[in-house]
Amino acid sequence: KNEVEQSPQNLTAQEGEFITINCSYSVGISALHWLQQHPGGGIVSLFMLSSGKKKHGRLIATINIQEKHSSLHITASHPRDSAVYICAVRSGSGAGSYQLTFGKGTKLSVIP
Amino acid sequence: KAGVTQTPRYLIKTRGQQVTLSCSPISGHRSVSWYQQTPGQGLQFLFEYFSETQRNKGNFPGRFSGRQFSNSRSEMNVSTLELGDSALYLCASSLLVQETQYFGPGTRLLVL
Numbered sequence: 001k002n003e004v005e006q007s008p009q010n011l012t013a014q015e016g017e018f019i020t021i022n023c024s025y026s027v028g029i030s031a032l033h034w035l036q037q038h039p040g041g042g043i044v045s046l047f048m049l050s051s052g053k054k055k056h057g058r059l060i061a062t063i064n065i066q067e068k069h070s071s072l073h074i075t076a077s078h079p080r081d082s083a084v085y086i087c088a089v090r091s092g093s094g095a096g097s098y099q100l101t102f103g104k105g106t107k108l109s110v111i112p
Numbered sequence: 113k114a115g116v117t118q119t120p121r122y123l124i125k126t127r128g129q130q131v132t133l134s135c136s137p138i139s140g141h142r143s144v145s146w147y148q149q150t151p152g153q154g155l156q157f158l159f160e161y162f163s164e165t166q167r168n169k170g171n172f173p174g175r176f177s178g179r180q181f182s183n184s185r186s187e188m189n190v191s192t193l194e195l196g197d198s199a200l201y202l203c204a205s206s207l208l209v210q211e212t213q214y215f216g217p218g219t220r221l222l223v224l
Contacts, residue, residue, distance in 0.1 A: 031210065041149075041200050043215040086155060090210065098168055098210075100145075102155040
């Protein structure tokens with residue numbers, strides 16, 4: 001079974017700060033997802049990546065397959081970035097034979 | 113384009129009852145996945161459907177079942193409800209399996 005660890009569990013930042021959230025997993029994966037969950041429950045898929053780096057606006061996600069590690073960076077953080085960020089990994093082989101395992105999430109609070 | 117819709121949004125049931133939750137994916141999306149989120153366990157994968165076929169199932173007892181219709185709408189059913197089934201149940205759709213998922217707002221189930 002794949003174990004997914006996120007750090008930190010909680011993070012408080014001042015508006016404008018550069019933020020990094022980390023995700024480590026224990027076995028090989030086919031893809032890694034970063035999700036954002038706002039108070040009230042709504043989840044937005046931010047990135048899906050299997051190698052390298054992706055950027056969307058102020059968000060950057062990187063993955064190192066060899067080290068089984070991914071990071072989510074937020075540049076110029078803003079109070080509207082306050083949310084829980086969840087890492088999820090897909091492992092297994094072949095269509096219809098995979099497990100999707102989630103980290104416990106990182107709760108980010110950005111203070112004005 | 114309308115997003116993923118889930119009905120009902122809130123539900124209260126008693127132990128031993130059964131419940132059916134509904135999910136309508138984004139138009140054109142053929143893959144639907146279901147997740148359970150609780151404060152203790154976080155997000156957990158329930159199952160994934162594609163073209164009316166269950167493609168994969170998470171580690172949940174047989175009381176949890178689902179199906180997908182020809183129009184890609186999906187339902188999940190939980191029989192013989194237990195207190196521990198109280199959770200937020202989320203549905204997500206994607207064009208194909210293993211693509212970016214779009215989440216619905218969830219159904220919050222309370223079992224008394």
